[in-house]
Amino acid sequence: xxxxxxxxxxxxxxxxxxxxxxxxxxxxxxxxxxxxxxxxxxxxxxxxxxxxxxxxxxxxxxxxxxxxxxxxxxxxxxxxxxxxxxxxxxxxxxxxxxxxxxxxxxxxxxxxxxxxxxxxxxxxxxxxxxxxxxxxxxxxxxxxxxxxxxxxxxxxxxxxxxxxxxxxxxxxxxxxxxxxxxxxxxxxxxxxxxxxxxxxxxxxxxxxxxxxxxxxxxxxxxxxxxxxxxxxxxxxxxxxxxxxxxxxxxxxxxxxxxxxxxxxxxxxxxxxxxxxxxxxxxx
Numbered sequence: 001x002x003x004x005x006x007x008x009x010x011x012x013x014x015x016x017x018x019x020x021x022x023x024x025x026x027x028x029x030x031x032x033x034x035x036x037x038x039x040x041x042x043x044x045x046x047x048x049x050x051x052x053x054x055x056x057x058x059x060x061x062x063x064x065x066x067x068x069x070x071x072x073x074x075x076x077x078x079x080x081x082x083x084x085x086x087x088x089x090x091x092x093x094x095x096x097x098x099x100x101x102x103x104x105x106x107x108x109x110x111x112x113x114x115x116x117x118x119x120x121x122x123x124x125x126x127x128x129x130x131x132x133x134x135x136x137x138x139x140x141x142x143x144x145x146x147x148x149x150x151x152x153x154x155x156x157x158x159x160x161x162x163x164x165x166x167x168x169x170x171x172x173x174x175x176x177x178x179x180x181x182x183x184x185x186x187x188x189x190x191x192x193x194x195x196x197x198x199x200x201x202x203x204x205x206x207x208x209x210x211x212x213x214x215x216x217x218x219x220x221x222x223x224x225x226x227x228x229x230x231x232x233x234x235x236x237x238x239x240x241x242x243x244x245x246x247x248x249x250x251x252x253x254x255x256x257x258x259x260x261x262x263x264x265x266x267x268x269x270x271x272x273x274x275x276x277x278x279x280x281x282x283x
Contacts, residue, residue, distance in 0.1 A: 008207065009084040011068055018068060018079070033066040036094040041126040042183050043093035045085060049075035055180030056087050057206050062101045062131025065094065083206050099145045101131035103155040108171055108184040110154035116141050123148065127183035129198055131158060161201035166229050169196035169240055169248055172257045177250050189238045192250045192257060193231065202282065208238040216280035223262055230281050234274045239265065
Protein backbone atom coordinates (compact mmCIF):
# COMPACT_ATOMS: atom_id res chain seq x y z
CA UNK A 1 0.00 0.00 0.00
CA UNK A 2 1.41 3.40 -0.99
CA UNK A 3 2.10 5.67 1.98
CA UNK A 4 0.79 9.21 2.06
CA UNK A 5 3.82 10.55 0.21
CA UNK A 6 3.68 13.77 -1.78
CA UNK A 7 4.19 12.98 -5.49
CA UNK A 8 5.53 16.51 -5.96
CA UNK A 9 8.60 15.49 -3.93
CA UNK A 10 8.60 11.70 -4.15
CA UNK A 11 9.26 10.11 -7.53
CA UNK A 12 6.67 7.38 -7.84
CA UNK A 13 3.96 6.30 -10.26
CA UNK A 14 2.11 2.99 -10.58
CA UNK A 15 4.53 1.89 -13.31
CA UNK A 16 7.80 3.41 -12.06
CA UNK A 17 9.41 4.71 -8.90
CA UNK A 18 12.76 5.78 -7.50
CA UNK A 19 14.71 2.90 -5.99
CA UNK A 20 14.98 4.77 -2.67
CA UNK A 21 11.21 4.34 -2.30
CA UNK A 22 11.31 0.56 -2.56
CA UNK A 23 9.27 -0.85 0.30
CA UNK A 24 7.43 2.43 0.81
CA UNK A 25 5.38 2.53 -2.38
CA UNK A 26 3.97 0.06 -4.88
CA UNK A 27 5.27 0.30 -8.44
CA UNK A 28 5.86 -2.09 -11.32
CA UNK A 29 9.54 -1.08 -11.59
CA UNK A 30 12.11 0.68 -9.42
CA UNK A 31 15.13 2.46 -10.89
CA UNK A 32 18.18 4.18 -9.44
CA UNK A 33 18.03 7.01 -11.95
CA UNK A 34 20.87 8.91 -13.62
CA UNK A 35 22.20 12.33 -12.60
CA UNK A 36 22.07 15.10 -15.15
CA UNK A 37 22.57 18.85 -15.07
CA UNK A 38 20.49 21.63 -16.58
CA UNK A 39 22.27 23.30 -19.49
CA UNK A 40 19.57 25.80 -20.49
CA UNK A 41 19.19 29.15 -18.73
CA UNK A 42 15.97 27.75 -17.31
CA UNK A 43 14.05 24.59 -18.10
CA UNK A 44 10.32 24.04 -17.55
CA UNK A 45 9.26 21.33 -15.12
CA UNK A 46 5.84 20.26 -16.33
CA UNK A 47 3.12 18.10 -14.86
CA UNK A 48 2.89 15.96 -17.99
CA UNK A 49 5.30 15.29 -20.88
CA UNK A 50 3.79 17.84 -23.25
CA UNK A 51 4.73 21.43 -24.16
CA UNK A 52 1.25 22.67 -23.25
CA UNK A 53 1.12 20.89 -19.88
CA UNK A 54 0.91 23.07 -16.75
CA UNK A 55 4.18 24.57 -15.59
CA UNK A 56 4.81 23.42 -12.01
CA UNK A 57 8.24 24.97 -11.53
CA UNK A 58 11.48 25.69 -13.36
CA UNK A 59 15.00 24.27 -13.12
CA UNK A 60 17.88 26.72 -13.45
CA UNK A 61 21.17 26.47 -15.31
CA UNK A 62 23.61 24.28 -13.40
CA UNK A 63 21.03 22.55 -11.22
CA UNK A 64 21.40 18.80 -10.85
CA UNK A 65 18.49 16.42 -11.42
CA UNK A 66 18.00 12.67 -11.24
CA UNK A 67 16.34 11.27 -14.35
CA UNK A 68 14.21 8.17 -13.86
CA UNK A 69 12.78 7.91 -17.36
CA UNK A 70 13.59 9.44 -20.76
CA UNK A 71 11.01 9.08 -23.52
CA UNK A 72 11.54 8.84 -27.25
CA UNK A 73 9.46 12.01 -27.57
CA UNK A 74 12.15 14.01 -25.79
CA UNK A 75 10.92 14.25 -22.21
CA UNK A 76 12.66 13.25 -18.99
CA UNK A 77 10.82 12.39 -15.78
CA UNK A 78 13.18 13.71 -13.15
CA UNK A 79 13.65 15.04 -9.63
CA UNK A 80 15.45 18.30 -8.83
CA UNK A 81 18.18 17.92 -6.24
CA UNK A 82 17.75 21.43 -4.84
CA UNK A 83 14.16 21.13 -3.59
CA UNK A 84 13.20 17.56 -4.51
CA UNK A 85 10.51 18.60 -7.00
CA UNK A 86 9.43 15.93 -9.49
CA UNK A 87 8.19 16.53 -13.02
CA UNK A 88 8.83 16.36 -16.73
CA UNK A 89 11.68 18.35 -18.30
CA UNK A 90 12.72 18.61 -21.96
CA UNK A 91 15.52 16.10 -22.39
CA UNK A 92 17.50 18.48 -24.59
CA UNK A 93 17.78 20.86 -21.61
CA UNK A 94 19.84 18.24 -19.76
CA UNK A 95 23.35 16.85 -20.17
CA UNK A 96 25.75 14.58 -18.28
CA UNK A 97 27.00 16.18 -15.09
CA UNK A 98 30.04 18.37 -15.61
CA UNK A 99 32.40 20.14 -13.19
CA UNK A 100 30.93 21.21 -9.86
CA UNK A 101 29.63 24.79 -9.82
CA UNK A 102 31.99 27.34 -8.31
CA UNK A 103 29.83 30.45 -8.71
CA UNK A 104 26.22 31.49 -8.95
CA UNK A 105 24.45 34.36 -10.65
CA UNK A 106 24.00 37.18 -8.13
CA UNK A 107 22.35 39.66 -10.51
CA UNK A 108 18.68 39.38 -11.41
CA UNK A 109 19.85 38.11 -14.80
CA UNK A 110 23.13 38.00 -16.65
CA UNK A 111 24.31 37.17 -20.16
CA UNK A 112 26.64 34.48 -21.44
CA UNK A 113 28.74 35.51 -24.44
CA UNK A 114 30.70 33.27 -26.85
CA UNK A 115 33.79 35.44 -26.45
CA UNK A 116 35.26 38.26 -24.32
CA UNK A 117 33.15 41.07 -25.78
CA UNK A 118 29.75 42.49 -24.82
CA UNK A 119 29.26 43.30 -28.51
CA UNK A 120 28.88 39.62 -29.36
CA UNK A 121 25.37 38.15 -29.47
CA UNK A 122 24.72 36.45 -26.11
CA UNK A 123 23.96 32.74 -26.20
CA UNK A 124 22.00 32.53 -22.94
CA UNK A 125 20.60 34.71 -20.15
CA UNK A 126 20.60 32.83 -16.83
CA UNK A 127 18.75 34.23 -13.84
CA UNK A 128 19.53 34.82 -10.17
CA UNK A 129 20.64 31.59 -8.53
CA UNK A 130 21.82 29.82 -11.69
CA UNK A 131 25.09 27.96 -11.10
CA UNK A 132 28.25 28.03 -13.17
CA UNK A 133 31.60 26.27 -13.11
CA UNK A 134 34.16 29.03 -13.63
CA UNK A 135 37.53 27.89 -14.98
CA UNK A 136 39.40 31.19 -15.38
CA UNK A 137 39.08 34.97 -15.71
CA UNK A 138 39.81 37.20 -18.69
CA UNK A 139 39.76 40.92 -17.90
CA UNK A 140 36.23 41.70 -16.63
CA UNK A 141 34.85 38.31 -17.62
CA UNK A 142 34.63 35.00 -15.83
CA UNK A 143 35.00 32.09 -18.24
CA UNK A 144 32.97 28.95 -17.72
CA UNK A 145 34.26 25.40 -18.06
CA UNK A 146 32.56 25.21 -21.46
CA UNK A 147 34.24 28.46 -22.57
CA UNK A 148 31.40 30.97 -22.25
CA UNK A 149 32.09 34.49 -20.98
CA UNK A 150 30.01 36.12 -18.26
CA UNK A 151 30.51 39.52 -16.58
CA UNK A 152 32.38 38.66 -13.39
CA UNK A 153 30.58 41.35 -11.43
CA UNK A 154 27.30 39.48 -11.95
CA UNK A 155 28.61 36.43 -10.07
CA UNK A 156 29.26 35.42 -6.47
CA UNK A 157 30.94 32.33 -5.02
CA UNK A 158 28.49 29.46 -4.91
CA UNK A 159 28.48 29.46 -1.10
CA UNK A 160 28.06 33.25 -0.71
CA UNK A 161 24.83 34.45 0.89
CA UNK A 162 22.81 37.65 1.00
CA UNK A 163 21.83 39.02 4.41
CA UNK A 164 18.21 40.16 3.93
CA UNK A 165 15.86 38.05 1.85
CA UNK A 166 13.27 40.84 1.73
CA UNK A 167 15.79 43.07 -0.02
CA UNK A 168 16.43 40.27 -2.51
CA UNK A 169 12.69 39.88 -3.12
CA UNK A 170 12.32 43.65 -3.62
CA UNK A 171 14.69 43.45 -6.57
CA UNK A 172 11.99 41.50 -8.43
CA UNK A 173 9.50 44.36 -8.13
CA UNK A 174 7.53 44.60 -11.37
CA UNK A 175 8.50 41.13 -12.58
CA UNK A 176 5.50 39.52 -14.33
CA UNK A 177 3.47 36.94 -12.45
CA UNK A 178 4.02 33.48 -13.92
CA UNK A 179 2.51 30.36 -12.40
CA UNK A 180 5.43 28.01 -11.73
CA UNK A 181 8.06 30.62 -12.60
CA UNK A 182 11.36 31.06 -10.74
CA UNK A 183 13.17 33.77 -12.71
CA UNK A 184 13.20 37.48 -13.47
CA UNK A 185 11.19 36.73 -16.61
CA UNK A 186 8.29 35.64 -14.41
CA UNK A 187 7.61 33.97 -11.09
CA UNK A 188 4.79 33.12 -8.70
CA UNK A 189 4.30 33.87 -5.01
CA UNK A 190 6.11 30.83 -3.64
CA UNK A 191 8.79 31.05 -6.32
CA UNK A 192 9.60 34.56 -5.12
CA UNK A 193 9.85 33.38 -1.51
CA UNK A 194 11.95 30.33 -2.41
CA UNK A 195 14.34 32.33 -4.61
CA UNK A 196 14.82 35.16 -2.10
CA UNK A 197 15.39 32.78 0.81
CA UNK A 198 17.74 30.66 -1.29
CA UNK A 199 19.90 33.71 -2.01
CA UNK A 200 20.34 34.03 1.76
CA UNK A 201 21.29 30.38 2.20
CA UNK A 202 17.89 29.32 3.56
CA UNK A 203 16.52 26.22 1.86
CA UNK A 204 12.80 26.51 1.17
CA UNK A 205 10.36 24.08 -0.41
CA UNK A 206 8.75 25.06 -3.69
CA UNK A 207 5.01 25.46 -3.05
CA UNK A 208 3.22 27.72 -0.60
CA UNK A 209 1.52 24.87 1.30
CA UNK A 210 4.92 23.23 1.84
CA UNK A 211 6.40 26.55 2.94
CA UNK A 212 3.59 27.11 5.41
CA UNK A 213 4.18 23.69 7.00
CA UNK A 214 7.96 23.74 7.03
CA UNK A 215 9.33 27.28 7.33
CA UNK A 216 9.90 29.25 10.49
CA UNK A 217 7.83 29.56 13.65
CA UNK A 218 4.21 30.67 14.07
CA UNK A 219 3.35 34.32 14.68
CA UNK A 220 0.08 35.93 15.68
CA UNK A 221 -2.44 36.59 12.92
CA UNK A 222 -2.77 40.16 14.24
CA UNK A 223 -1.00 42.49 11.77
CA UNK A 224 0.40 44.68 14.55
CA UNK A 225 2.55 41.70 15.60
CA UNK A 226 4.11 41.27 12.16
CA UNK A 227 7.62 42.41 11.32
CA UNK A 228 9.80 42.63 8.23
CA UNK A 229 10.40 39.18 6.74
CA UNK A 230 7.35 37.43 8.19
CA UNK A 231 5.47 35.26 5.71
CA UNK A 232 1.69 35.62 5.54
CA UNK A 233 -0.18 32.61 4.15
CA UNK A 234 -3.59 32.20 2.64
CA UNK A 235 -4.86 29.05 0.97
CA UNK A 236 -2.71 28.87 -2.16
CA UNK A 237 -0.85 32.14 -1.58
CA UNK A 238 2.04 33.65 0.37
CA UNK A 239 3.21 37.24 0.84
CA UNK A 240 6.25 38.78 2.50
CA UNK A 241 5.87 41.46 5.16
CA UNK A 242 8.00 44.37 3.97
CA UNK A 243 7.40 46.73 6.91
CA UNK A 244 4.62 47.69 9.30
CA UNK A 245 2.48 49.01 6.45
CA UNK A 246 3.17 46.96 3.33
CA UNK A 247 3.44 43.48 1.85
CA UNK A 248 5.51 42.33 -1.11
CA UNK A 249 4.16 39.48 -3.20
CA UNK A 250 3.91 38.05 -6.68
CA UNK A 251 0.19 37.92 -7.32
CA UNK A 252 -2.34 37.44 -10.08
CA UNK A 253 -4.30 40.59 -9.16
CA UNK A 254 -1.43 42.89 -10.15
CA UNK A 255 -0.02 40.19 -12.51
CA UNK A 256 3.39 41.18 -11.14
CA UNK A 257 5.54 41.34 -8.06
CA UNK A 258 3.99 44.29 -6.25
CA UNK A 259 4.13 46.23 -3.01
CA UNK A 260 0.66 46.56 -1.50
CA UNK A 261 -0.60 48.11 1.75
CA UNK A 262 -1.31 45.37 4.29
CA UNK A 263 -4.83 46.66 4.96
CA UNK A 264 -5.64 46.76 1.23
CA UNK A 265 -4.30 43.26 0.60
CA UNK A 266 -6.16 41.76 3.53
CA UNK A 267 -9.42 43.43 2.48
CA UNK A 268 -9.05 42.54 -1.19
CA UNK A 269 -8.25 38.88 -0.52
CA UNK A 270 -11.00 38.66 2.12
CA UNK A 271 -13.36 39.87 -0.59
CA UNK A 272 -12.52 36.70 -2.47
CA UNK A 273 -13.49 34.67 0.60
CA UNK A 274 -9.98 34.03 1.96
CA UNK A 275 -8.50 34.95 5.33
CA UNK A 276 -4.87 34.40 6.39
CA UNK A 277 -4.32 30.85 7.57
CA UNK A 278 -1.00 31.48 9.35
CA UNK A 279 1.98 33.78 9.66
CA UNK A 280 5.47 32.31 9.90
CA UNK A 281 8.65 34.00 11.08
CA UNK A 282 11.66 32.63 9.22
CA UNK A 283 14.25 34.55 11.24
